[in-house]
Amino acid sequence: MLISLIVPCYNEEEALPFFYEAVTKVADEMKEYEFEYLFINDGSKDKTLELLRSFAEKDKRATYISFSRNFGKEAAMYAGFCNAKGDYVAVMDADMQDPPSLLPEMVEYLKSGEYDSVATRRFTRKGEPKLRSFFARMFYKIINKISDADIVDGARDFRLMTRPMVDAIVSMSESSRFSKGIFGWIGFRTKWLPYENIERVAGKTKWSFSKLFKYAIDGFIDFSDAPLTFVSGLGVFMTVISFIALLFVFIRALVVPDTSVGGWASTICVILFLGGIQLLCLGIIGKYLSKTYREVKHRPHYLVGETNRRDAK
Ligand code: UDP
Ligand code: MG
Numbered sequence: 001m002l003i004s005l006i007v008p009c010y011n012e013e014e015a016l017p018f019f020y021e022a023v024t025k026v027a028d029e030m031k032e033y034e035f036e037y038l039f040i041n042d043g044s045k046d047k048t049l050e051l052l053r054s055f056a057e058k059d060k061r062a063t064y065i066s067f068s069r070n071f072g073k074e075a076a077m078y079a080g081f082c083n084a085k086g087d088y089v090a091v092m093d094a095d096m097q098d099p100p101s102l103l104p105e106m107v108e109y110l111k112s113g114e115y116d117s118v119a120t121r122r123f124t125r126k127g128e129p130k131l132r133s134f135f136a137r138m139f140y141k142i143i144n145k146i147s148d149a150d151i152v153d154g155a156r157d158f159r160l161m162t163r164p165m166v167d168a169i170v171s172m173s174e175s176s177r178f179s180k181g182i183f184g185w186i187g188f189r190t191k192w193l194p195y196e197n198i199e200r201v202a203g204k205t206k207w208s209f210s211k212l213f214k215y216a217i218d219g220f221i222d223f224s225d226a227p228l229t230f231v232s233g234l235g236v237f238m239t240v241i242s243f244i245a246l247l248f249v250f251i252r253a254l255v256v257p258d259t260s261v262g263g264w265a266s267t268i269c270v271i272l273f274l275g276g277i278q279l280l281c282l283g284i285i286g287k288y289l290s291k292t293y294r295e296v297k298h299r300p301h302y303l304v305g306e307t308n309r310r311d312a313k
Contacts, residue, residue, distance in 0.1 A: 001032070001033050001034065001087050001088070002033070002034045002035070002036060002085060002086040002087055002088075003030075003033050003034070003035050003036075003086050003087070003088045003089075003090070003103075003107070003160075004035075004036050004037075004038055004080075004084035004085060004086030004088070004089045004090070005023065005035065005036070005037045005038065005089075005090050005092055005100075006038045006040065006076075006077060006080030006081070006084055006089065006090065006091045006092070007019070007037060007038065007039045007040065007080075007091075007092050007093070007094050008040045008042055008073050008076035008077055008080070008091075008093070008094070009039055009040065009041050009042060009044060009048050009052070009076075009094045010041075010042040010043070010044055010048075010070060010073070010076075010206060011044045011045060011046045011048060011203065011206075012044065012046075012048050012094040012095065012203060013044075013046040013047040013048050013051060013203075014202035014203040015094050015095045015096060015200065015201050015202045015203045016048065016051050016052075016094055017051070018096055018201045018202065019092075019094050019095070019096055019100075019201075020055055020062075022096065022099070022100045022101070023037065023092075023100040024059070024061075025100075026100040026101060026103050026104070027061065029104070030103070030104055030107070033107070034061075035061050036061055036063060036084070036085065036086060037055075037061055037062045037063065038063055038064070038065070038080050038083060038084055038309075039052050039055070039062065039063070039064040039065070039094075040064070040065050040066075040067070040076040040077075040079050040080055041064060041065070041066035041067060042067050042070050042071060042072065042073065042075070042076045043067045043068070043069040043070030043071065044070075049064075049066050049306070052064040052066070053308075056308045063307075063308055063309045064307060064308060064309075065079055065083060065304055065307045065309060065312050066304070066305050066306040066307060067079075067302050067303060067304065067305060068303040068304070068305035069303075069305075071301065071302040071303075073157075073206075074177035074178070074179060075177070075301045075302040076302070077091055077157065077177075077179060078170075078177060078301050078302070079301070079302050079304075079313075081166055081169050081170050082170055082313050083309065083312055083313055084166065086163075087162070087163055088107065088110055088160055088161065088162060088163075089160070089161050089163075089166045090103070090106070090158070090159065090160040090161070091157050091158060091159060092158055093157070093158065093200075095200035095201055095202070095203060096198065096200065096201040097156070097158075097197075097198050097199070097200050098120065098156060098157075098158035099198065102120065102158075102193065102195070103160070105118075105193070106118040106159075106160040106193070107160065109191045110160060110162055114189065114191075115189045115190065115191040116161065116162050116164065116165045116188035116189050116190070117159050117160065117161040117162065117165050117183075117188055117189070117190045117191070118159060118160045118190070118191045118193060119152075119155060119156075119158070119159035119183070119190050119191070119192055119193070120155075120156050120158045120159065120192075120193050120194075120195055121152055121153075121154045121155045121156065121192050121193070121194055121195075122154045122156065122194070122195060122196065122197040123154065123194040123195070123196070124196060124197060125154070125197070126196075126197060127197060127199065128197075131209075132209060132212070135212075135213070135216075136153070136212075137153065139216045139219070140152075140153040142220075143181075143219055143220060143223065143224065146220070146224040146226035147181070147220075147223040147224035147226070148185070148223075149181045149182075149184035149185035149223045150184040150185075151180050151181055151184045151219075151223075152180075152184070152192070155180060155183075155192075157179055157180075159183070159190075161188075164188075165186065165188050168186045168188070169182060169183075169186065172185075172186065173301075174222070174295060175294060175295055175298075175299060175301055176218060176221075176222055176291055176294060176295065177222075177301075178215075178218055178219045178222045178223065180219065181219055181222055181223040185223065217287075221287055221288060221291055222291070225288075227284045227287075227288075228284065228285070228288060230284075231281045231284050231285065234277065234281065235281070238274070238277065
């Protein structure tokens with residue numbers, strides 16, 4: 001049995017040595033399994049690639065694929081899934097927030113045959129800014145209402161999967177990738193392991209609030225067309241309202257003929273209001289259109305600059 005560990009790395013020179021040490025310790029202990037570490041260097045600007053080369057030199061389990069530039073964690077994970085050969089495949093962060101020591105327990109669950117994947121979720125949002133927690137909760141509430149993917153609050157990307165599940169993920173080849181949605185959408189039987197959030201061992205998180213916000217919007221658009229339904233609903237609603245207003249104005253003009261010109265303020269209000277709504281709706285449609293445009297171009301998800309794997313895809 002081979003276990004592949006996919007590790008996306010972006011500027012992780014400080015955390016990688018800790019990670020490598022921890023993961024080799026676990027791999028050495030699990031003697032009945034073979035391991036391959038598949039580090040994906042996502043265009044790091046520090047010494048990450050040098051470190052990966054040195055791991056590969058002294059350890060044949062350590063392999064790496066280095067991108068030609070930063071393509072994002074989603075692309076890095078996809079590259080990992082496309083290249084991993086293992087019977088079991090796991091995605092882990094390089095910052096030790098996904099403790100390798102959980103691996104033996106996760107493998108046991110898969111071995112029992114009852115589950116296709118073992119995933120981790122943190123059960124508290126302790127140590128996170130209040131505002132961020134609030135928005136995160138709102139996000140999960142809304143997206144679970146409006147999409148058919150089952151997206152779990154607090155789920156991390158750290159999970160161990162069986163081969164069929166990995167193949168299913170690889171078959172979802174969309175270029176705008178929202179992994180939490182993809183994992184939820186493909187289904188399969190998942191065992192959830194709750195655990196307390198762990199701070200990163202070294203270095204800094206790459207997620208700013210605005211990045212997270214953008215990611216959330218992408219999630220909505222990738223996994224739901226509810227915003228489009230909302231836009232059409234709004235259109236119907238406004239049409240009905242304007243028809244009633246039209247009748248009112250028409251009948252009033254017949255019943256109380258009034259020659260004085262008035263109603264400037266109300267006219268401006270109506271114009272501004274409708275103008276605003278139209279721009280909003282156009283914006284929503286534009287978002288879907290731009291996503292469609294990007295998908296139809298079929299650009300590669302990532303470009304490999306350097307690797308020590310002979311058959312890297
Ligand atoms: N990462 C990546 N490409 C990016 C950003 C992040 O490969 O553009 C990697 C990063 O090196 C780490 C993992 O994705 O191994 C998670 O990143 P981070 O720890 O910053 O996110 P958080 O754990 O705070 O959600
Ligand atoms: Mg992290």
